[in-house]
Amino acid sequence: MGAIHSLNLTDLPYDHCWALFKKRAFGRGGPDQTRNLESIGREIVKKCHGVPLAVKAMGSLMHSKVIFREWKDIETCEYLDVVGDNVVNVLRLSYNHLPSPVKLCFQYCAIFPKDATIMKADLIQQWTAHGFIQCSNDLEMDKVGNDYFKTLCWHSFFQDMEMDENHDIESCKMHDLVHDLAQLIMGKELLVLSHITPTENVNLGETRHLTVSLHKEREFSFPENLSKKLRTFISKRCVANDAWENLKFLRVLHLNDIKEVSSSICKLILLRYLSIRSFCLTSLPQSISQLYHLETLNIVNCRPLKELPDGMWKLTNLRHLYIAKSTKILKKFGRLHSLRSISPILFLGEEEDGRGIGELECLNNLCGHLRIHNMERVRDGSHVRKAKLMEKWKVYQLKMVWKVRNADEGTNTDYSEVVEALELPPNLIELSINGFPGVKLPLKEWLANGSSLRYLVEIKLQECKNLEETPPIWHIQPSLETLEISSMDKVKHLGGKCTSTSALAAPRLKHLTLRHMRVLEEWVETTPNSFPLLEELIVEECNMLRIAPSDFPTVKEIKLNCVGKEGVSSLLSQPSSLVSLEKLRVDSCQEMSLALTSSFPSLKGIYISKIWGLSMMCFSAINDRHDAPSHFPALEKLRVDNCQELSLTLTLSFPSLKEINITKIWGLSMMCFSAINDHHGAPSHFPALEKLRVHSCRELSLTLTTSFPSLKEI
Structure with a gap:
């Protein structure tokens, strides 16, 4: 558009480059900063010509080099002396020193478009499908893949990392120059066909990874000269239903905007990763249950799909199952013994139909976040005990949701047997109870008897409309750091005496939220300095609150919304105790x-x-x-x-x-x-x-x- 004033960025000053390189190269676990290594390092920094990406890459590379000879070899490497695009040369040098399996994982990232958001879990599953991850134990495959991912992050091949709620990397992007390097290394093994790419005379003889992105009105048919080497096929548009017969060696398949899946998909006997995104797909063929090597099935973006084929329980190698909220869980899913994740939500069905909570019995490889909805369908404690949740030692986050039409249903139905039979996974970090319709929740018994729940740091109790009291959770669970209690329509009192007179009431609690407590009148703490580490206090929709503690010496933020006059006055009655606010x-x-x-x-x-x-x-x-x-x-x-x-x-x-x-x-x-x-x-x-x-x-x-x-x- 024509800039009035242009600002030309200069090279990063040498002193800044050296500080960045030194922090990377001589950081924790790296070599000692001796005089010899420092002099070599300064020469390496000069060859980066003030480009931060190059400096970071070289610093990360030198972190793994300990002896003088290794540093000297890098300094005299021909890549650093090549005139031209020095950044790509530096990145190529860093790539050359990666372990062989990590090299394969890096170059595979060329299949993503530039500036695309790359989901870490999805990427690792595709690496696994191609056999890039070297691991003798299948159960550790995801862990090793995560280590590969961290290695690429450390060498600055990934950037713009986004974190999840547990401060773990969830997604990332690639710098354009890094993406160019991946494409350069991939060479003829990668082919991208778009509406501007002529499909005539295209040589597919060496293609291993194919991406097709055409106009909607154009349907893609596979050319006759398609190579048998093809391992990845990504379709952005519709493909012909008879296209599967010549792709017997596919490992990864992405389909978009398709109206139906051909029954001939069963011929892809080596397929390990299948992702389908469609807003008009209503069913899957029964033959899909013959993909015995399938490890990942992602149909979370197929909302019209209401039910899965009955025979899919035969996919015993399936590790990751992602289905839409509107899709019923497959029958007899408990036979998928290799299953590690069911996402985003496990909607329970009837026990007799093979969709009940008892199907979790043998799924001891489940890990991460387990969200169980439709808990109201569990009416028998024996089914809960059969699920053996206490043996799911890799489940760190557990959320259980009950959905009832009205609060009276909870008082007319006895849910006590179900919740009393629950035994929580021993390594839980987060526990969430949502919509429990019963009158009593044995939370005190869970926590008091669960001495093994020493890692539990977050509890959320939400929309339990019929509960008349909640135990002083922060007293019972001393490891607790985050607590949220919300939408309790009958709870009038909170707090209570500490279980041990010598212990602090909430020694580690940092975040406390009380929300939508319509009849809450008193929040009483009998122990002085009950919250020695509390940083955030949120009280919302508590209009009846009259009595509340005011001793918060470490709190940094207080949010009060729809709180009665007496409640506000009580919470802020001791300004001298709010020295950190x-x-x-x-x-x-x-x-x-x-x-x-x-x-x-x-x-x-x-x-x-x-x-x-x-x-x-x-x-x-x-x-x-x-x-x-x-x-x-x-x-x-x-x-x-x-x-x-x-x-x-x-x-x-x-x-x-x-x-x-x-x-x-x-x-x-x-x-x-x-x-x-x-x-x-x-x-x-x-x-x-x-x-x-x-x-x-x-x-x-x-x-x-x-x-x-x-x-x-x-």
Whole structure:
């Protein structure tokens, strides 16, 4: 479009390059930073010509080189002296030093389009399908594949990593130059056919990986000269249904926008990975159950598909099964003894139909996250015991969901036998109970008797409408770090005495959320300093709350939403105990009187919104003087909006306050920035204030009697 001003990026300065290289090369587990190695390393950095990607790649490579000779060989390598695109040369050198199986895994990534998001689990499953992962134990295949992935990350072949909720890498991308290198190495083994690529006279003799991306109106038929070497086929559009007969050696198959799957797919006897994405596919052929080597079946994006063929329980090598929420779990799925993941959700059916919870009995290789829905269909404790959840030692996250039409169903049906028969996996990290309709949940017995649940750090109890009480979970489970209790319509009291007088009530709890507790009145803690490590406190939709603890010495963020006047006052009644508080947010509360007159040394932001009847918000200290220390030395932002009858007085010093935003106040009778006994020679109370905004307010009385040396916008 024509830039008015162009900014040409220069090379990264040498000192910065050396710091980056040194951090990588001599990091933990790397060689010692001797004088000889340092001098060689500086020469290597010079040959990277100030390109950070090259510096990182070389630093990662040298981390694995320990002796002087290895460093010297890299310094004198011909790749680093080639004139031209030095980055690709450096990446090629790094690639050459990868282990052989990791090399295969890297070059395979050329099949993805540039800038594509690559899902780690999906990539590892495709590596496995092609036999790239060298591992004698099939059960460790995913672990070794994950190690290969980390190796490529360390050598900067992957970037833009996205983390999941457990801070594990979920997806990544490839730099364009890295992608070019993968395509260069793959050579003629990779072929991409698009609508701009002529299909006539295309040589498929050496093709092992084929991607077809054509216009919707064009149907692709396989050429006669298609190589028997073909191992991967990715179709972005429809393909002819008679196309399978000549592809007997396929390992990986992606199909998109197909209306039906030909029964001849059974001829792909070596197929190990099958992914189908279609919004019009309603059924799969029975012959698919003859793909005995299939390891991954991904049909999560086939929503119209309601049911799977009955014979699919014969796929005993199946390791990963991904199906849509609208698709019934296959019958007798318990015979898939190699199954490691069922995602995203396991919807239970009737036990007699081969879809009940008892089918989990022999699936002891399941790992990661297990989500079990339709638990209301489990009416017999013997079926729960048959599932043998306690033997699923690789399951780290367990979520169980009950769905009933109304709360009364839970009171009319006895679910106690089912939950009492539950025995949790021993290595659980996260436990979530959602929609349990019964009156009593034996959570205390699970945790008290489950001495092996020492890794359990997160518990969520949600929408258990009929529960009348919840045990003091943070007392029972000392390893707990995150707790959420929400949508409990009958719970009036929380808390209780600690089980051990010598122990802290919640020694490790960091995140606590109470949400949609409509009748909660009292939250009582009898043990002083019950939450020594709590960092985040969220209380929402608890209008009846009257009594609550206020001793939170380490809390950094407090969010209060739809909490009664007494509840807010109780939670904030001891400002001296909130010395670590950085952010305070109060929303949708009524008749609130907030007086902050003590010191908040760490508070950076105050956000007040939708308070009906906020009679006073006061930041003032009795007998304040200019030489007195600020009560809010770190406060940077103050925002108040949608409040009524606000009287705001600021008479203290706010050395860090940069922004004040007052919006939609009906009845703002006074907003005063004045200092007691202020005089012209006194220092400003707002030396850093840059923005003062008062918007959509009525009956405004604004008084500014102090100086604002940094003010840029009113």
